[in-house]
Amino acid sequence: MRNFDFHNPTRLVFGQDTIPKIGQYIKEYGEKKVLLLYGKGSIFKNGVYDTVVKSLQEAGLTVVEAGGVKPNPVLSKVREVVALMKAEQVEAIVAVGGGSVLDTAKISAASFYYDGDPWDFYERKVFPKKALPIYGILTISATGSEMNSGGVITNEEEKKKWGWGSPFTYPRLSIIDPSVQSSLPVNQTVNGAVDTLSHVFEAYFGGTKGTLMQDELSEGIIRTTMTSVKTLLSEPSNYEARANLAWAATLALNGINGLGRAGDWASHGIEHSVSAYYDIAHGEGLAIVFPAWMTYVHHVDPEKFARFGEKVFGIVDGTTEEKALKAIGAYKAFLQEIGAPVALSERGIGQEHLDDMAENAVLRGPLGTLMKLNAQDVREILTLAL
Numbered sequence: 001m002r003n004f005d006f007h008n009p010t011r012l013v014f015g016q017d018t019i020p021k022i023g024q025y026i027k028e029y030g031e032k033k034v035l036l037l038y039g040k041g042s043i044f045k046n047g048v049y050d051t052v053v054k055s056l057q058e059a060g061l062t063v064v065e066a067g068g069v070k071p072n073p074v075l076s077k078v079r080e081v082v083a084l085m086k087a088e089q090v091e092a093i094v095a096v097g098g099g100s101v102l103d104t105a106k107i108s109a110a111s112f113y114y115d116g117d118p119w120d121f122y123e124r125k126v127f128p129k130k131a132l133p134i135y136g137i138l139t140i141s142a143t144g145s146e147m148n149s150g151g152v153i154t155n156e157e158e159k160k161k162w163g164w165g166s167p168f169t170y171p172r173l174s175i176i177d178p179s180v181q182s183s184l185p186v187n188q189t190v191n192g193a194v195d196t197l198s199h200v201f202e203a204y205f206g207g208t209k210g211t212l213m214q215d216e217l218s219e220g221i222i223r224t225t226m227t228s229v230k231t232l233l234s235e236p237s238n239y240e241a242r243a244n245l246a247w248a249a250t251l252a253l254n255g256i257n258g259l260g261r262a263g264d265w266a267s268h269g270i271e272h273s274v275s276a277y278y279d280i281a282h283g284e285g286l287a288i289v290f291p292a293w294m295t296y297v298h299h300v301d302p303e304k305f306a307r308f309g310e311k312v313f314g315i316v317d318g319t320t321e322e323k324a325l326k327a328i329g330a331y332k333a334f335l336q337e338i339g340a341p342v343a344l345s346e347r348g349i350g351q352e353h354l355d356d357m358a359e360n361a362v363l364r365g366p367l368g369t370l371m372k373l374n375a376q377d378v379r380e381i382l383t384l385a386l
C-alpha cells in the first residue's frame with residue numbers, strides 16, 4: 001500500500017426530506033446572496049426546484065438564477081455563469097443537479113476571484129487561492145462530484161474535455177436525497193451505476209499491490225452497485241436501492257476508495273476524448289471503453305482480474321488467465337443485461353475519428369498506471385471497442 005494523506009472537507013447530508021433544509025444551512029454559514037445553478041430543466045418536473053427555492057426564500061436569501069447547464073458541460077457556459085456571478089456579486093453557489101452542474105459550479109467558484117479566462121485553470125497556467133463556497137443538491141448519483149474537488153469541462157472550440165480540481169473546490173456541503181432520483185430515465189440510472197463502477201475500477205486495477213483493505217472495500221462498492229441498479233431497473237422508486245446506489249457512487253470517488261493505490265484513469269481519459277468528439281453520455285462511453293481496456297491490459301496483472309472475477313462473479317474454475325478473461329466477459333455481459341452499450345457502433349461511432357480521438361486522449365501525456373498507453377495503444381483499445 002502507498003502512503004497517503006487524506007482530507008475531505010465536504011459536509012454530507014444524506015436521506016429523505018433533507019433538501020428543504022438547504023436555506024437554513026446557508027444562513028447558518030452566513031451568506032445572504034446565492035447563485036442557483038441548474039441543468040436543462042429536470043428539476044422543474046420533479047419538484048426539486050420548487051423545494052429549493054422555497055427553502056432559500058424562507059431563509060431570507062437573495063437568489064440569482066442560471067439554468068441551462070448541459071450534460072458534458074461546456075466552457076462557454078462557464079464563462080457566461082462567471083460573468084453573471086461577478087455582475088451580481090453573489091456569495092455562494094447552490095448547484096442543483098448532477099456532475100455537470102456541480103462541475104460547472106466548481107470552475108465558476110474559482111474563476112469568481114480570477115480576472116483571466118476560466119480555461120487557464122485547466123491549462124494549469126494559474127492556480128486558485130480561494131473559491132466561492134459551493135452547496136450541492138445532488139439529483140443523479142454517478143460522478144462523486146458532490147464530495148470531491150474535481151470538475152470536468154469541455155472546451156468545445158478545442159475539443160478538449162479535461163478534468164481539474166483544487167483544494168478549494170470541494171463543495172462545503174452537499175445534500176443527497178436519493179428519493180429525488182426516482183424521476184431519472186432508466187438509461188441515466190444505468191449511466192450513473194456504470195460511472196460508479198468505473199471509478200472503483202480506476203483504483204482497483206491501478207496496479208498497486210498489498211491493498212487488501214482497499215480491494216475488499218472496492219468489491220463491496222462494486223457488488224452493491226450491481227445489485228442496486230438491477231433492482232432499480234424493475235423498481236425505479238425502490239428507496240433502499242436508490243439510497244445504496246447513491247452512497248456507493250459517493251464512496252467510489254470521494255477519495256476513500258482510491259487511498260493507498262495508484263489511480264489508472266486511462267479509461268476515463270479515453271472516454272473523455274470520445275465524448276469530446278461525439279457528446280455521448282459519460283456512463284455510456286465508459287461502458288464501451290472499459291471492457292476494451294480490460295481486454296488490452298489484463299495480461300499485465302491477470303491475478304487482479306481473476307480476483308475480480310472470483311469476488312464479484314464467483315468465477316473459480318480455470319487458470320488465472322482463463323479466470324481473468326471470464327471476468328471481463330462477465331462484466332461485459334452485466335453491462336448488456338442492464339442495457340448499457342458495449343460497442344462504439346451502438347452509438348453510431350465508426351472509424352472516422354479513431355486517430356483524432358487517440359491523439360486527443362494523450363494530449364497531456366501517456367495514460368494509465370497499470371500499463372502506460374500512448375496514442376497507438378489508445379487507438380487499438382478504441383478498435384477493440386468498435
Ligand code: NZQ
Nearest residue numbers: 039040041042071072098099100139142145150183184282
Ligand atoms: O439537465 P437536466 O434537465 O437536469 O437533466 C439531467 C441530464 O440530462 C438528468 N437528470 C439529473 N437528475 C435528474 C435528471 N433527470 C431526471 N430526474 C433527475 N433527478 O440527467 C442527465 C445527466 O446529468 P449529468 O449531470 O450530466 O450527469 P452526471 O452526474 O453523470 O455528470 C456527468 C458529467 O460529469 C463528468 C462527466 O464527464 C460528465 O461531463 N464527470 C465528473 C467527475 C467529477 N466531477 O468528479 C468525474 C466523472 O468521472 C466524470 O468525468
Ligand code: ZN
Nearest residue numbers: 143195198199
Ligand atoms: Zn467517471
